[in-house]
Amino acid sequence: MTSPERTREPASIDQLLGFTLSDRHARGRMVRLGPVLGRILAAHDYPRVIKELLAEALVLTAVMGALLKRDGSQLTLQAQTRGGAIDLLVCDYRDGELRGYVSFDPKRCAALGEAAALSDLFGEGYLAVTFDLDATGERYQGIVPLEGQSLAQAVEAYFARSEQVPTLIRTAIDLRSNHPIAGALLIQHLAEGEEGGERLHVRPDHPEWQHVAIMGGSVEPAELLDTELPLSELLWRLFHEEREVRVQPLMPVSRGCRCSVVHFEEVLARFPKEDRRDMRDDNGVIVVDCAFCSREFAIQD
Numbered sequence: 001m002t003s004p005e006r007t008r009e010p011a012s013i014d015q016l017l018g019f020t021l022s023d024r025h026a027r028g029r030m031v032r033l034g035p036v037l038g039r040i041l042a043a044h045d046y047p048r049v050i051k052e053l054l055a056e057a058l059v060l061t062a063v064m065g066a067l068l069k070r071d072g073s074q075l076t077l078q079a080q081t082r083g084g085a086i087d088l089l090v091c092d093y094r095d096g097e098l099r100g101y102v103s104f105d106p107k108r109c110a111a112l113g114e115a116a117a118l119s120d121l122f123g124e125g126y127l128a129v130t131f132d133l134d135a136t137g138e139r140y141q142g143i144v145p146l147e148g149q150s151l152a153q154a155v156e157a158y159f160a161r162s163e164q165v166p167t168l169i170r171t172a173i174d175l176r177s178n179h180p181i182a183g184a185l186l187i188q189h190l191a192e193g194e195e196g197g198e199r200l201h202v203r204p205d206h207p208e209w210q211h212v213a214i215m216g217g218s219v220e221p222a223e224l225l226d227t228e229l230p231l232s233e234l235l236w237r238l239f240h241e242e243r244e245v246r247v248q249p250l251m252p253v254s255r256g257c258r259c260s261v262v263h264f265e266e267v268l269a270r271f272p273k274e275d276r277r278d279m280r281d282d283n284g285v286i287v288v289d290c291a292f293c294s295r296e297f298a299i300q301d
């Protein structure tokens with residue numbers, strides 16, 4: 001890998017970087033979120049343990065979503081649970097726009113304390129990953145049990161079980177200051193190399209994948225969180241011995257939600273008249289809540 005881009009680029013915050021290790025038949029995505037993460041978390045009054053979990057879910061959603069084309073396709077990460085402190089966690093990513101929220105039981109969460117295990121938070125949970133491809137209207141969904149020590153491990157298990165794609169994921173979260181930071185690295189082995197190429201049988205113990213997994217796995221949490229370290233330079237640190245690393249242009253990530261009066265008017269218009277009548281309050285207004293934004297919209301019916 002040559003490093004012409006080692007001249008200082010703007011610090012990589014709220015940005016995604018895509019890359020391909022051609023000789024190793026691997027592709028990857030890196031993300032580092034700062035102000036975008038802060039804005040999403042600030043829309044809710046979450047306890048620390050829920051903030052940590054949502055931050056991890058958001059960077060995971062971003063790196064998975066960045067596997068899709070920017071053509072209106074959407075990636076949705078959803079954790080549905082039974083018997084845990086959390087009822088539902090939803091994040092989605094589309095065309096560089098990210099959003100997410102968690103619905104939980106405050107009392108049960110408080111009882112768990114700061115160091116709650118994933119199994120305490122989710123009980124018997126399932127992780128659903130949905131790819132909606134806008135160009136073709138196709139939808140792929142994989143569902144795996146929520147197991148492991150972290151959401152990142154659960155997503156690794158999703159790729160292994162549901163897609164049979166060896167995948168390494170590393171995340172790092174730092175919410176201690178008023179400027180929360182979170183980062184993630186995802187690398188996958190694609191048997192026949194090029195993105196979009198036909199997938200043949202992939203063995204996780206393939207030597208070229210093992211090499212990539214070792215190099216990628218050496219990333220330090222501090223590197224994912226270092227806002228002075230451009231993502232392209234971090235990529236260089238990890239893979240500078242590779243003959244060729246193809247790097248895509250940096251992609252900005254923003255906090256995005258589709259909620260608006262117009263959006264909800266369109267949604268409500270699809271309901272039968274009688275249903276809408278039942279939803280109206282005494283003033284003839286239908287109040288709709290956006291769970292992502294913690295905002296209420298008063299729609300005149």
Ligand SMILES: [Zn+2]
Pocket residue numbers: 257258259290291292293294295
């Ligand atoms: Zn919203």
